[in-house]
Amino acid sequence: MRPDYMGIMFLCTSVMSFNAGIWQIFRRGQKRQLLENHKNLNKDPLDSLPPPHSTVNDCEFRRVKLDGSFDNEGSCLVGPRSIPSYKGAANEDESRGGFLVMTPFEIANTGDFVMVNRGWVPIDAGKHRTMLMQYIGEGFAPAQVRGILRKEEFLGGSLFWGPSPDNEGPVAVDLSWLAMRPWNMAIAYYKKRWGPDHLEESVKKHGVHHYFVEMLEDFSGDDQRIVRGHAWPRRREVDEVTYVHLTPVVHSMYVIFWFSVTAGSLYGMLRCWRRQKDLFALRKFVDKQAMRLETKRQEEAQAYMKAVEDVERLQKISPAAAAAQIDVGKTSAEKKKEAEDSRPLQ
Known part of the structure; x- marks a missing residue:
C-alpha cells in the first residue's frame, strides 16, 4: 500500500512543534530568572568579590566597586561581534563590527584576579596587539573598576562531535575568543604570565571564577x-544591559501557539490514520470479493473444459455407440419422457 505522506507530514510537524513549545517554556523560565536578577542592580555595591558559596543568581548584575590595577598586556578579545546595543551603530567604526575587550584586573586589598569586560572596540583593534594597545593602553595601569557582575557564556556543542572546543581557548593565536569564558581566560593568562609549571600555585593564590565584571558607562567614569x-x-x-527583547509574556504566547500546532497536527494525523484504516478495510473487502469471483470463474472454466473433452471423445466413436453411451447415462425418467415425446399424435 502506498504510504500516507500527509500523515507523515503531520507526524513530523507535531514532533517539531512540541519540541518548540518545550523550548519556549525553558526560555520563559530563563527570562523570568533574568528579570529577577535585574533587581540586584538596586543593591549596594560590593567592594570585593562575592564569597565562594554565592550562586550565580545571587551575584549576577550585582554592582561592584574594586580598586586595583589592569594588566593591559594580558588583554584578550571576544568576537568578532556587532556593537552590543539595541540602539545600533552611531558611526562608521561601530557599523563594521568589533570585539569585546577582556583584561585581567588585580584587586589591591586581596590580590585576587578577575576578568573585566572593559567594553567594545572597533574591528581594527583585532588586527594586531599593538593596535589594541591604542584603545586600552599598555603595561600595568592602576584603576578603579565600577561595573556589574555577569556570568560566563557557553557555546553549544555539536550534535555529532560533542562539546565545542571554542569554549576552551582562543581561536586566533592568543588574542581572540568566541565566548566570554573567564575561567578559561584566567587559566590561559596564568600560564602565559607565570608558566604552566606554576599554574596550580597561581590558581590558589589569585583564584579563577565563572563570572566577570562588566564596566558600564553609568558607573565607570572617565577612564577611556x-x-x-x-x-x-x-x-x-544600564538600560542597554537590562533590555529584554522578548518578555516572558511573549514566550507564553509562543507556548500556546506551538502547542496549538501540535494539537492540530495530532488531529490531522488521527484523521489520516482513520482514512488509512477505512481504505485498508475496503481493500480487504475488495480482495475477498475478487477471490470469490476468481474461484467461481475457475470452477466454470473447469466444467467447460470437461464438457469440451466429453464432446471430443464422443466425436471419435460411432454414432450408435455414442447414442448407447448417452442412453446409459440417462435416467429411467428421462427415457420415459423421450418415449412419450416421440409417440405420434392421434
Whole structure:
C-alpha cells in the first residue's frame, strides 16, 4: 500500500512543534530568572568579590566597586561581534563590527584576579596587539573598576562531535575568543604570565571564577581613550544591559501557539490514520470479493473444459455407440419422457 505522506507530514510537524513549545517554556523560565536578577542592580555595591558559596543568581548584575590595577598586556578579545546595543551603530567604526575587550584586573586589598569586560572596540583593534594597545593602553595601569557582575557564556556543542572546543581557548593565536569564558581566560593568562609549571600555585593564590565584571558607562567614569575623535572602549549603559527583547509574556504566547500546532497536527494525523484504516478495510473487502469471483470463474472454466473433452471423445466413436453411451447415462425418467415425446399424435 502506498504510504500516507500527509500523515507523515503531520507526524513530523507535531514532533517539531512540541519540541518548540518545550523550548519556549525553558526560555520563559530563563527570562523570568533574568528579570529577577535585574533587581540586584538596586543593591549596594560590593567592594570585593562575592564569597565562594554565592550562586550565580545571587551575584549576577550585582554592582561592584574594586580598586586595583589592569594588566593591559594580558588583554584578550571576544568576537568578532556587532556593537552590543539595541540602539545600533552611531558611526562608521561601530557599523563594521568589533570585539569585546577582556583584561585581567588585580584587586589591591586581596590580590585576587578577575576578568573585566572593559567594553567594545572597533574591528581594527583585532588586527594586531599593538593596535589594541591604542584603545586600552599598555603595561600595568592602576584603576578603579565600577561595573556589574555577569556570568560566563557557553557555546553549544555539536550534535555529532560533542562539546565545542571554542569554549576552551582562543581561536586566533592568543588574542581572540568566541565566548566570554573567564575561567578559561584566567587559566590561559596564568600560564602565559607565570608558566604552566606554576599554574596550580597561581590558581590558589589569585583564584579563577565563572563570572566577570562588566564596566558600564553609568558607573565607570572617565577612564577611556580618545581614538579618531571617539572614546574607547565603548561601554553599555544600564538600560542597554537590562533590555529584554522578548518578555516572558511573549514566550507564553509562543507556548500556546506551538502547542496549538501540535494539537492540530495530532488531529490531522488521527484523521489520516482513520482514512488509512477505512481504505485498508475496503481493500480487504475488495480482495475477498475478487477471490470469490476468481474461484467461481475457475470452477466454470473447469466444467467447460470437461464438457469440451466429453464432446471430443464422443466425436471419435460411432454414432450408435455414442447414442448407447448417452442412453446409459440417462435416467429411467428421462427415457420415459423421450418415449412419450416421440409417440405420434392421434
